[in-house]
Amino acid sequence: MSTVDAPRSPYARTQRSGTNWEKWGWMYMRASGVVLVVLIFGHLFVNMVAGEGVRGIDFAFVAGKWASPFWQVWDLLMLWLALIHGANGMRTIINDYSSSVTLGKVLRGAVFLSAAALIILGTLVIFTFDPCPSVSPEQLGLLPSFCPPQ
Amino acid sequence: MATDVATQAAVPEVQAFNITLIIRRFLPEIDEEARWESFDVEVYSTDRILDALHRIKWDQDGSLSFRRSCAHGICGSDAMRINGRNRLACKTLIKDLDITQPIYVEAIKGLPLEKDLIVDMEPFFAAYREVKPFLIANSSPEPGKERRQSIEDRERFDDTTKCILCAACTTSCPVFWTDGQYFGPAAIVNAHRFIFDSRDDAGDVRLDILNDKEGVWRCRTTFNCTDACPRGIQVTQAIADVKQAVLRGRA
Numbered sequence: 001m002s003t004v005d006a007p008r009s010p011y012a013r014t015q016r017s018g019t020n021w022e023k024w025g026w027m028y029m030r031a032s033g034v035v036l037v038v039l040i041f042g043h044l045f046v047n048m049v050a051g052e053g054v055r056g057i058d059f060a061f062v063a064g065k066w067a068s069p070f071w072q073v074w075d076l077l078m079l080w081l082a083l084i085h086g087a088n089g090m091r092t093i094i095n096d097y098s099s100s101v102t103l104g105k106v107l108r109g110a111v112f113l114s115a116a117a118l119i120i121l122g123t124l125v126i127f128t129f130d131p132c133p134s135v136s137p138e139q140l141g142l143l144p145s146f147c148p149p150q
Numbered sequence: 151m152a153t154d155v156a157t158q159a160a161v162p163e164v165q166a167f168n169i170t171l172i173i174r175r176f177l178p179e180i181d182e183e184a185r186w187e188s189f190d191v192e193v194y195s196t197d198r199i200l201d202a203l204h205r206i207k208w209d210q211d212g213s214l215s216f217r218r219s220c221a222h223g224i225c226g227s228d229a230m231r232i233n234g235r236n237r238l239a240c241k242t243l244i245k246d247l248d249i250t251q252p253i254y255v256e257a258i259k260g261l262p263l264e265k266d267l268i269v270d271m272e273p274f275f276a277a278y279r280e281v282k283p284f285l286i287a288n289s290s291p292e293p294g295k296e297r298r299q300s301i302e303d304r305e306r307f308d309d310t311t312k313c314i315l316c317a318a319c320t321t322s323c324p325v326f327w328t329d330g331q332y333f334g335p336a337a338i339v340n341a342h343r344f345i346f347d348s349r350d351d352a353g354d355v356r357l358d359i360l361n362d363k364e365g366v367w368r369c370r371t372t373f374n375c376t377d378a379c380p381r382g383i384q385v386t387q388a389i390a391d392v393k394q395a396v397l398r399g400r401a
Contacts (some may be wrong), residue, residue, distance in 0.1 A: 022367035062342060096328055096370070 025088055030079045039078045060146055063131035072126050079122040087115035156376035165195040169249050174256035175383065176263050177213060188252065191243050199255065200239040201234055203267075208220035223380060225314030229328035230267050231256045240275040255386040260330065271327055274317045276334045281341035282358055286352035310343040312381040312387050319375035319385050331364045334374035335385045338366060342388040345401045353401045361396045369393070 046063075048054045065071040090111045097106035132147035153226055157258065169191055176184040189206045192213040207214045221226040226370045228239040233247060233254050247253055261269040292298045320326050322335030341360055360366045366389055375385035395401045 002346060020361060020363055022363050022365070023361055026367045026393070027397070099328070 028087060032085045036078070036081050039074065039081070043074070043078060059131070059144055063129070063146075065142070066126065068127050074096060076117075076123065076126050079126070080119060083115045083119050083122075086124060087111050165245075166192055167195070167249060168192050169202065169244060170252040171199075171206065172252045172254050173203075173206075173214065173266070174254075175214070175256075175266055178228075179264055186254075195243075195245040197242055197244050199230075199237075199242045199253070200228060201336060202244060203239060203255070215265045224314060226314035229258055229316040229318040229321070229380070231258055238316060238318070238380040241380050250362055258317055260321045260323075260327045261317070263353040270319075272315050273330060274320055274334065274336065275315075277320075277337040278315065278340055281333070281337050281356055282352060283340040283344065285344065285347070287352040288357070291352060295350045299348055302321060304397060306348075307343050307346040309383050310339045310346075313339050313343070313385050314381060315340075316380060318378040318380055319383075322374040324372060324374065325368050325370055329364070329368070332360075332363055332368045333360065335369075335389060338369075338392055339383060339385055342392055345395060353395070353397075357392070357396050357399070357401070362390055366393045368395060369371035 047057060066075070075140045091108055094111070095102055098107060131144060133143075135143065162171050164189050171189045174184050175181070175382050189200050189210060189383065191210075193205070200218055203214065203216055203218075207216075212397070216228060216230070216239070218228040218240065220227070221323050223238055223241040226238075228237055229236060229250045231237075231243055231254075232239070236258055239255075255267070257263055257269050257297060261271065262303050265271050266322070271359045278327060285298070315336060317336060319339070320336045323335055326334045338360060343357045344350045345356050347353075369386070369389045371386055371390070375389075376383070376387070379385050
C-alpha cells in the first residue's frame with residue numbers, strides 16, 4: 001500500500017481468510033529463542049573456551065564431537081531451531097516491508113527454499129558424517145591421520 | 151494603588167514571538183501531489199498549534215483545511231503529525247517546541263489524504279467496528295439495578311476507557327503504514343476495554359477476531375502508539391494484555 005504518499009489512493013479493509021498460524025509463529029519465536037540461548041552459548045563455550053579453546057578446533061575436533069550422539073542431537077536442535085527461527089523472522093520482515101503481493105510471495109518462497117535446503121543438508125551431514133570412509137588405495141593419503149589403517 | 155502595582159507585577163506579560171509553520175498542503179482541485187508550504191505567524195507563549203493554524207486560516211489563507219471540534223483535547227478531531235510526532239494540535243503548546251526552527255505540520259500518515267490536514271478516517275473506524283466495541287451481555291442486571299462491578303474488576307480496563315478515537319496511535323504505527331489491513335492499536339485498545347470488562351460476555355469473540363493474521367500478532371512493540379497517545383494510554387501494554395489473553399484463551 002502506498003497510502004502514505006499517494007493522496008486519495010483507494011483503501012479498504014478486506015475480510016480475513018484461511019488458517020491462522022501467526023499465534024503459533026509468535027509462540028515459536030519466544031520458545032525457540034529461550035532454548036537457542038542455552039544451545040548457542042553452550043556451543044560457543046565448548047568450542048571456543050573449554051579445553052584448548054579456539055585453537056583446538058580442527059577436523060578431528062568436529063569428527064570427535066559428531067561421534068557422540070549427545071553432540072549430534074545438540075547440533076541437530078541448534079540447526080533446526082535456529083534456521084526456522086531465522087526464516088520466520090525474515091518472513092515477518094518481508095510481511096512488514098514488501099510493497100507488492102507478488103514480491104512478498106517471491107521473497108517468502110526464497111526464504112523457505114533456502115532454509116529448507118540448509119536444514120536438509122545439515123541434517124544429512126550430522127547423521128552421515130564419517131571422518132574415515134573406505135577409499136581406494138591411491139586416495140589413502142587424503143584421510144586424516146587419526147584414522148585406523150585400512 | 152499599591153495593590154494595583156503588586157497585581158501587575160504578579161501577572162507576567164504574555165510573551166509574543168514569531169514562528170514559521172511548514173504545512174504539508176494538498177488541495178485536490180489543484181494539486182497532483184502534496185507540497186510543503188511555509189507560513190510566518192505571530193503567536194503568544196500560551197498558544198497551541200491549533201491557534202497558529204486558526205491564525206493562518208483566518209488571516210492568511212482561508213483555503214487551509216483541518217478538522218477541529220472541541221479544541222480542548224477530548225473530541226479527537228485534530229490529531230496531526232507535528233515535527234514528525236503524532237499529537238493533538240489543541241494540546242501542543244508552541245512554546246514547548248523548538249521555535250528557533252520551523253515547525254512541520256502534516257496530516258496523520260497511513261490513511262488516504264483528502265485535503266491538507268484531513269484524511270479519510272473510514273478505514274480506521276471500519277477496523278474499530280470490527281472488534282465490536284459495545285457491551286455484549288448474556289445476563290440481565292437485577293431489576294432496578296446497574297450491573298455491579300468491583301473496584302478491582304473496573305481497574306483492569308480503566309486505562310483503555312480513556313480512548314478518544316483520534317487515530318494518533320494507529321497512524322503512528324509503522325506496521326499500519328505498510329500494511330493498512332492491520333487492525334491497528336486503537337481498535338485493539340477498544341477491544342481491550344470490553345475483553346477485560348467483567349460485565350461483558352463476548353470477550354472470546356473479540357479475542358478470536360484479534361487472533362488473526364492482521365491482529366495482535368502484527369504488533370512489533372515499537373511503542374510509537376504509546377508515545378503518540380494524547381490521553382496517556384499505555385497502548386503497547388494493552389496490546390500485550392490482549393496477546394496474553396489470546397494465549398490463555400480467556401481474559
